[in-house]
Amino acid sequence: MILETVKSEITAHLSYLFGMGKEAVAVDPQRDCRVYAEIAKREGVDIHYIFETHRNEDYVIGSKELSGITGAEIYHGTWPEFEYGLTTYDGQEFELERFTVEALHTPGHTPGCNSYVIYDKTSGDIPVIVFTGDALFVNEVGRADLGGDVKKPVWSANLYDSIHEKLLPLGDNVIVCPAHGAGSVCGSNIAEREVTTLGTERLMSPVLQMNREEFIEYKVKEHQEYPPYFRMMEKLNKEGSPPVGFGPNPKPLSPFEFEEDLEKEAIIVDTRSPTSFASGHIRGAYNAFTPLLGSIGWVLPYDKPILLVLDEETNLEKVSKGLVRIGYDYQVGYLSGTMVEWYREGYQLARLETMTVYELNKDLESGEEWHVLDVRGVDEYETGHIEGSQNLYVGRVDKEHEKVPADVPVAVICSSGVRSSFASSMLLRNGFENIHLTLGGLHAWKKAGFPTVE
Amino acid sequence: MILETVKSEITAHLSYLFGMGKEAVAVDPQRDCRVYAEIAKREGVDIHYIFETHRNEDYVIGSKELSGITGAEIYHGTWPEFEYGLTTYDGQEFELERFTVEALHTPGHTPGCNSYVIYDKTSGDIPVIVFTGDALFVNEVGRADLGGDVKKPVWSANLYDSIHEKLLPLGDNVIVCPAHGAGSVCGSNIAEREVTTLGTERLMSPVLQMNREEFIEYKVKEHQEYPPYFRMMEKLNKEGSPPVGFGPNPKPLSPFEFEEDLEKEAIIVDTRSPTSFASGHIRGAYNAFTPLLGSIGWVLPYDKPILLVLDEETNLEKVSKGLVRIGYDYQVGYLSGTMVEWYREGYQLARLETMTVYELNKDLESGEEWHVLDVRGVDEYETGHIEGSQNLYVGRVDKEHEKVPADVPVAVICSSGVRSSFASSMLLRNGFENIHLTLGGLHAWKKAGFPTVE
Amino acid sequence: MILETVKSEITAHLSYLFGMGKEAVAVDPQRDCRVYAEIAKREGVDIHYIFETHRNEDYVIGSKELSGITGAEIYHGTWPEFEYGLTTYDGQEFELERFTVEALHTPGHTPGCNSYVIYDKTSGDIPVIVFTGDALFVNEVGRADLGGDVKKPVWSANLYDSIHEKLLPLGDNVIVCPAHGAGSVCGSNIAEREVTTLGTERLMSPVLQMNREEFIEYKVKEHQEYPPYFRMMEKLNKEGSPPVGFGPNPKPLSPFEFEEDLEKEAIIVDTRSPTSFASGHIRGAYNAFTPLLGSIGWVLPYDKPILLVLDEETNLEKVSKGLVRIGYDYQVGYLSGTMVEWYREGYQLARLETMTVYELNKDLESGEEWHVLDVRGVDEYETGHIEGSQNLYVGRVDKEHEKVPADVPVAVICSSGVRSSFASSMLLRNGFENIHLTLGGLHAWKKAGFPTVE
């Protein structure tokens, strides 16, 4: 048997290869999909089917390319109309020699969501594993807001019913394989624990303790952000994305070549840590620290060449693949020799001031004029923020920068100092001059015992 | 979170590293134990505890050496008295920052068996994972015969109670991590599926459908073999095995050097496929094909130098580690250039005749004189064998070869042709001359439609 | 700096990635060419040029696909007219930031052969490395027979001049990077040592000690075989081979599926060791043991589906890639579970008798009727063979099997027992019945002290 979880860094997406005997199926393959074919070769299995749980919105799915490589058939749910693969009906069974896969319609996150249930024919006839896509995560459930505010109550109700009437009845014993882990934009409270069962979720997941009404009310109230790149993902996933093959091959560029590309409207994505970025960066760069690289989808256009700045050149593969997974193929190059080379060659650079929470608090207490910009999500903001601070979600800062006062010093803050650096880089790009990054963020602020309001 | 299963090839042993945050625990580490320390380093966790489910008898445990490397404390059950580590009491809890481990006494396989239950403190207070050692496998339970025939009923009853009164009450939802997978000498019916839960076992495992009486009767009737190397494993595991460090470092030897060692009473373990062995091997070699290498413990002494013959030299590591896991450290060398070199250098060689089931059947039907030696286990033998065949378990053939008639042609048969080659090599070593290996074994015999009796 | 040698198993072909700073060039890339792009990415270099030393005849070159992945320009020599890439002139220089590459016309092996010389601009202006293609190997030079017997003297003379007037004058100090290592069909006496310089070759290579006349005479007399697949390689290399992408993806097949494909004219390539093959194989299979897999080009057509039998399934990648490198893309599947599964399922099988040199000698001495078929090359045969033996090169046995007497027992012999098994399998395919494989071959025969004639 093989049950291999492929974790897509950057998107916190989980996909699976399951097989018994010499037959296997893939579930929700990532875009750089050779990995499944390679695992299959290594394990001596042949991928017969590729199952999509739904038209994903937060990453590009690699089913079409994987199907081309392996000859496997693609199956998905009933909504939207996909331009490739086949549509399942509820309860459709896929018979393999040693196991059966049953497609279960579990709408809610979208109207066309499927779960896929595994039966081990060699042991008996009860379900043993379920791939739940974005219906059910560890300690959390999927979003129900993607249809917009009007549809939210209905989608939420559907999600409740899918979980309570379709999934949980499969049995406490069933192992759950969801499409996302902690860190995903598809569920803010996903637990660190990566293994679970329907029983464990039924007994411990906070949202599963609510009754139908509570659940719908809770989901309707939930605030979740909808980054602009979602629209591109939805389009690509409906159509089937272009093949990635060897993938984008960004070139090592000298500072001189980098400057040349900048003149051709290239956009810099600086993936270094906020502190590295703060001490010296190329003017105009976005600071999307590798662990939150996915957020770059809020601001990065799809039709401009992308230039990368890396902490270490060995990170190229991770960064490049991370961007490909959200559809950014137009990667022209990266700075060879890292920023050290840029400094050495005597090119100009910009800085971002940093401050500690102690410094911020002292200034605020002593009445200095500071505008505190809190770039966390509204739900986070409401759990406690610095009095007088403005809330503007990090993803919106670039487009809505005019909401931020330009003539006073601004202390940008988030929970830890990472998203606030991304937001700060947006403000700097838009001409702001007096921007300060608050290291440690609200977490440090609270640890230090400074006051917040809710 | 990390839950990494380390599969020990050859012994079909499963061990685990579980961690949340930056703390981890290891369960039943294999003897070549650097792997856990390396995973821990890679994942940024520190191993705090090493838990042993029991004094294993089928492989050497690496706890002591791993403890030396990592500083982790070793815990085990109440029987026997271990010469290292600490003893748990039933229900003892080990508190880590984000999870709790509870030691549960689950005797039966041995009187001192423990299971270890994981509670995820970040999500709630019900159990989520249980490490069951040799109490519960996928579709199977542990052996209860290691105390001998007299204790078998009591140990079986204990095992039933441990499963039904200690393990199953933890909840259907709990994920089960057993100490063995399919192919282990510790459970003959372990399923191919590698993931399960208490609920799945409760509902589907054949032995868990029995009531207490049925279960005890079933276990008492079960025939399982007790290879002589078990005694060495038990001794080493009680005392704590000597460190393996870089491990045995068998040298590449020329045919000439090989011969020299043979004169010093070295014993050859030929790990090539039975067909390779049949066409030409070094006189006196045991044929333990790599996938069943563990069985070599039936015949190989611990105090003689070991010489290896490999199908391909790239298999050295796998074979060498496999032997180390059952305590064979005295590996002096392997044949460089494989048997091709042996042939090229013009050294003498021996052969083993092969026959197909068609040939065997034809001969038997036409009344030719054949002694059919069936070397499967008695339970297998009783499910159907060739009329008139003698049953002598492969492990016993070397010692009890006198039970086999020496003056007639012998057709050695097992289920597929692998164990029968091992048995044939024993007979050849003991001077038998007219030995034939039956390719495909009883499986092929039945497929071909030839008759069996029960 | 990077100088990475990529060794293509099976074809004994050597290719190179050389770079300084962030610029690199590839020389003679193998067909599965992603590896160069991956090394380049890992090392932070960009491949600017791909240099071909000549239109190869013994493997398919991957320049065109690599150019598509990296954007590098392809350059080759003046003959033949290639349908892709650009042609160099003698002495053409390629300037990179830190090094220069000079194309040197070094005809002889073919009229369009190039060597490529590296100058390290950061250290001075003398040559430091030369990529010699098939002009100069370690201890050996390239073949000069590919133009046929008529052109042999001219091509030999050209080769002499290229070596003595173009290459050696570069200086004793220059490191030599040839296109082949030991085991290649392009040079029978290539040394085991893998590093050399022009000086070392000048002083020690036997063929470089000859004067022009001696050299020409020596080359003209040389017997080298021209396998039929060379013609396909030449065609593909002239045109640019089709991209291999993820490559052929042979499926795991059950014995039943295997049989189905056999009925569709599939051809079996059994890559197991001769001894494994001998004990039991599928009727009609060729036995091309993995280390000599390249020889399959003598007999395998390009338009029939290929079925693989492997010693171990982990060898799939190596075997599959090996075949791709000589243009065999039509790989439909491999036997899942290896031959053990075939035996178990009770399918029919064929055998090949083996004999030792002692047995053969005894029979010959006692006057038994044996036809000894020696399948080594004629040059090998002439260094000593069994009296009365017939010489027919292994590659020709399939087509010219009628030259072998069908009504007497045949002992097939080569130098060690590998090529003779391949030849034996051809005879068995052609209906021969009394075929014996001589284990150890002439090497063992001589070691045993048995007589040979020259």
Added chain:
Amino acid sequence: MILETVKSEITAHLSYLFGMGKEAVAVDPQRDCRVYAEIAKREGVDIHYIFETHRNEDYVIGSKELSGITGAEIYHGTWPEFEYGLTTYDGQEFELERFTVEALHTPGHTPGCNSYVIYDKTSGDIPVIVFTGDALFVNEVGRADLGGDVKKPVWSANLYDSIHEKLLPLGDNVIVCPAHGAGSVCGSNIAEREVTTLGTERLMSPVLQMNREEFIEYKVKEHQEYPPYFRMMEKLNKEGSPPVGFGPNPKPLSPFEFEEDLEKEAIIVDTRSPTSFASGHIRGAYNAFTPLLGSIGWVLPYDKPILLVLDEETNLEKVSKGLVRIGYDYQVGYLSGTMVEWYREGYQLARLETMTVYELNKDLESGEEWHVLDVRGVDEYETGHIEGSQNLYVGRVDKEHEKVPADVPVAVICSSGVRSSFASSMLLRNGFENIHLTLGGLHAWKKAGFPTVE
């Protein structure tokens, strides 16, 4: 054949495994020496000898531990008296089956330096490879100053004679394998190119163009630094260093645990990039950016616990091994979650101001009071520095900080901005408050066209 170069990151040390047939030798193995035994196992060779070129002073040699693992004998030169292994005489030959190793006394770098020459017995009797230790590098020769000023002329003369009378006469064709590559503290002008021959060196190496007198004069004038850790290396190498086994196992520590260790006199080595360090670091930390980690030997005591701060946790292995290679085994832990965790937990932090060369120049031109501290080596300083700048080599700043004025703003500068950050961290540790790191260093200064004096 195998010739594998093991590159020790951090120390820029090169070591080798050379073998033919099934026999191999190791030259100058690094301290974490399992790698050689693993390569040997993979390649099917047995390490017969370990050759040391000299008692190294810049890294700890792993011969003794490797000998324990493999059983190989250790050989070294005649000085000093080693407490393990055997001493060679000049011209001593080590015969292996297919090759010979000749020990050649080549004193100069130290009085007991050896080179080792390889003869390939299968091809002829001229030398083919020479392992030159610290006598000859690519484009450079070894240091001759380790005996102190008095012995410098003699050691320099010896070095000249070893090169010109012992090494070069071996022949232009001989491939050179030195003990160091670019970036080593043992040769400041080692070229980027990594392959060379005696001929290439004879023709292009600048120092080899000098006559004996010029050479001696040149070497006597050379300024090279002697870090205090050299003394420890010399001691360990003379005695044979303690085994590293699994190696130090620094634990992941929370900010709280980090602080606890700090109170026990632990010393922090912050290996992040200078810009990351500048924006926020733990007070008292040394900033030894990973690529120059070896320099930490100037300041770090051997008897204090070491705490690591990493850019990314995946760098742990590289950093930990780098320290082990220069004898720092007392590594207690690293900051789990990196500095982001430190900020989040609200711990105090310190900063280092950065400035560009444009800012520095503007300030200097406008007459602002700046003390410019140039921490490059004196040879570099003399090739051009900022007028009025003080030269104090980075390695000496910690101990001799009193030479730096404490009451004026200090701009610390080196060639690029890496060593200057290390020096800045020393000043901060010593209580300096007004320290500025000049990004880009002299290289940027010159690129920008600002004036220097010599």
